[in-house]
Amino acid sequence: MQITNDIKYIGVNDYAIDLFEGQYVVPNGMSYNSYIILDEKTAVMDTVDARFTHEWLDNIQNVLGGKQPDYLIVQHMEPDHSANILNFAKTYTDTIIVSSAKAFAMMKNFFGTDFADRRIVVGEGDTLSLGKHQLTFVTAPMVHWPEVIVTYDSTDKVLFSADGFGKFGAMDADEPWAEEARRYYIGIVGKYGAQVQSLLKKAATLDIAIICPLHGPILTENLGYYLNLYNTWSSYESESDGIVVAYTSVYGNTKKAVLTLADKLKANGCPNVIVHDLARCDMAQATADAFKYSKLVLATTTYNADIFPFMREFIDHLTERNFQNRTVALIENGSWAPLAAKIMKDKLEKCKNIKYIETTVRIMSSLNEDSSTQLNSLADELCKDYLAKQDSTANKNDLTALFNIGYGLYVVTCNDGKKDNGLIVNTVTQVTNTPNRLAVTINKENYSHHVIKQTGIMNINCLSIDAPFAVFEKFGFQSGRNVDKFKDCTPLRSDNGLVFLPKHINSFMSLKVEQYIDLDTHGMFICSVTEARVISDRPTMTYSYYHSDVKPKPQTEGKKGYVCKICGYVHEGDELPDDFICPLCKHGASDFEPIQ
Numbered sequence: 001m002q003i004t005n006d007i008k009y010i011g012v013n014d015y016a017i018d019l020f021e022g023q024y025v026v027p028n029g030m031s032y033n034s035y036i037i038l039d040e041k042t043a044v045m046d047t048v049d050a051r052f053t054h055e056w057l058d059n060i061q062n063v064l065g066g067k068q069p070d071y072l073i074v075q076h077m078e079p080d081h082s083a084n085i086l087n088f089a090k091t092y093t094d095t096i097i098v099s100s101a102k103a104f105a106m107m108k109n110f111f112g113t114d115f116a117d118r119r120i121v122v123g124e125g126d127t128l129s130l131g132k133h134q135l136t137f138v139t140a141p142m143v144h145w146p147e148v149i150v151t152y153d154s155t156d157k158v159l160f161s162a163d164g165f166g167k168f169g170a171m172d173a174d175e176p177w178a179e180e181a182r183r184y185y186i187g188i189v190g191k192y193g194a195q196v197q198s199l200l201k202k203a204a205t206l207d208i209a210i211i212c213p214l215h216g217p218i219l220t221e222n223l224g225y226y227l228n229l230y231n232t233w234s235s236y237e238s239e240s241d242g243i244v245v246a247y248t249s250v251y252g253n254t255k256k257a258v259l260t261l262a263d264k265l266k267a268n269g270c271p272n273v274i275v276h277d278l279a280r281c282d283m284a285q286a287t288a289d290a291f292k293y294s295k296l297v298l299a300t301t302t303y304n305a306d307i308f309p310f311m312r313e314f315i316d317h318l319t320e321r322n323f324q325n326r327t328v329a330l331i332e333n334g335s336w337a338p339l340a341a342k343i344m345k346d347k348l349e350k351c352k353n354i355k356y357i358e359t360t361v362r363i364m365s366s367l368n369e370d371s372s373t374q375l376n377s378l379a380d381e382l383c384k385d386y387l388a389k390q391d392s393t394a395n396k397n398d399l400t401a402l403f404n405i406g407y408g409l410y411v412v413t414c415n416d417g418k419k420d421n422g423l424i425v426n427t428v429t430q431v432t433n434t435p436n437r438l439a440v441t442i443n444k445e446n447y448s449h450h451v452i453k454q455t456g457i458m459n460i461n462c463l464s465i466d467a468p469f470a471v472f473e474k475f476g477f478q479s480g481r482n483v484d485k486f487k488d489c490t491p492l493r494s495d496n497g498l499v500f501l502p503k504h505i506n507s508f509m510s511l512k513v514e515q516y517i518d519l520d521t522h523g524m525f526i527c528s529v530t531e532a533r534v535i536s537d538r539p540t541m542t543y544s545y546y547h548s549d550v551k552p553k554p555q556t557e558g559k560k561g562y563v564c565k566i567c568g569y570v571h572e573g574d575e576l577p578d579d580f581i582c583p584l585c586k587h588g589a590s591d592f593e594p595i596q
Contacts, residue, residue: 007038010035014031024183025282047072056084057091073135075099076162077103099147100122100149105147132155136151143163143164144163144189159208165213167215171216182292183284193236237325242274244276254331260372269387290323295326297378297382300331331378404506404507405430409425412425416455421480440524441524456512459510461508465549472550505535508535513526552568553568569582
């Protein structure tokens with residue numbers, strides 16, 4: 001396979017494997033990817049699994065003929081990629097091996113030699129010239145082993161990403177990328193979200209046109225899609241709105257309750273309800289779904305004064321992979337002494353930012369009137385936000401939404417007649433309550449000010465503390481005049497026709513402008529409330545919470561220059577020009593401060 005004029009694929013497909021790493025079902029096989037870069041000097045990128053030695057060496061020979069490669073670059077020492085290092089070294093006796101110091105130490109363990117007489121040790125930022133191709137090495141420790149490096153070819157703009165952006169399935173598997181890539185990522189790399197985030201930040205500085213992973217297809221189009229998914233997975237945010245119900249059942253009574261709950265959740269407007277029988281399902285798939293969706297219901301029996309073994313195993317899978325930032329509900333069953341809810345909660349104790357639904361359903365052997373009532377309450381609590389988003393079930397006059405206004409952060413949405421727009425503000429104030437009037441102050445330089453002054457309507461979305469930094473990047477660091485901020489979003493609309501955010505808000509209010517006050521640089525809109533909905537009971541994002549818990553800390557160590565107080569962008573240099581504009585958030589020099 002030709003990837004570019006100078007880069008060729010020399011990997012192999014494994015159709016015989018049934019379990020990858022001895023535990024992950026792979027019905028469509030696996031690929032072990034290896035590549036070769038042809039230049040004045042030739043470099044082979046990684047080897048393959050031990051069962052494909054001769055097929056892989058044949059691939060190299062078919063590309064090179066009788067020529068000897070100059071370098072073997074080893075990015076990752078897991079045996080499915082490194083098993084043939086020694087075989088390669090014996091075949092090509094003059095080839096130099098290039099890898100990290102930790103990888104060479106592992107080679108000593110695997111092969112009894114660290115190739116001290118024919119090696120180049122590389123680390124962060126080191127380079128290797130092949131002629132016209134310039135390779136730069138980037139360290140990626142614990143993605144997902146400590147020795148990992150990735151390699152960037154600046155000539156063809158190719159990132160050789162090691163296990164990053166890999167997936168289950170052979171190269172010719174006809175299946176959507178995301179499903180098997182998610183199961184692969186969560187199962188194998190999921191614990192190391194912080195390390196993946198670090199690697200993504202490094203990758204953001206590179207001009208990447210092609211991603212060549214060690215498993216799965218070469219990625220050549222719509223790279224933003226794959227990068228955004230990796231950002232979501234590694235920041236432990238939910239990818240989709242929905243509820244996963246994971247259960248075990250001995251005699252069918254817990255299963256009956258779960259299926260009844262699933263029907264109620266669907267009737268209440270939940271967009272995705274996924275049910276897993278943990279005794280029979282693919283445990284890796286159930287785990288991946290728990291990370292994919294925003295809410296999780298755990299239902300099991302008390303068993304030997306503990307919980308049923310498959311539920312215990314499932315929770316272990318979650319906690320081992322840093323499960324966090326989710327809403328969890330519990331259902332327990334027991335004929336005489338139900339303990340399952342307490343045990344499940346105790347097992348999840350180390351998980352960060354878990355919100356538990358107030359109602360815990362307790363079934364004594366089988367559903368009765370009391371437990372059925374609890375099940376109804378649980379369904380209503382889990383679907384509170386879905387019910388509020390649907391016109392047919394929403395309380396559109398829930399003025400308790402006004403209680404969520406503080407010195408918080410809000411997204412103001414409007415529409416210029418052609419497209420929806422939104423911006424971040426922190427200047428929303430309730431000024432009267434008879435009648436209810438709100439004041440919203442917006443900088444005149446913002447496009448939304450211009451639009452709202454013309455249309456006289458807006459929506460105020462009260463951000464909740466689960467809003468990630470990406471929300472602030474989208475609505476705070478770019479202008480709606482030039483960018484369609486809702487391009488990749490399926491909008492929800494209030495009665496005034498304007499968008500309200502589908503997630504990361506606890507309420508929204510539709511406003512009609514009654515009066516405008518000119519404040520020189522800003523304009524104040526005095527508004528009446530035409531619609532108010534409470535979506536969830538999550539606390540409002542305050543300005544101080546954003547700065548302490550959401551906004552990334554600027555990487556200023558060892559740097560000299562100025563840092564933006566708004567977004568954390570670092571400008572290195574002795575002086576900051578008076579007319580300097582931050583390339584990220586577009587704020588001026590006055591919002592920068594010297595690095596201390």
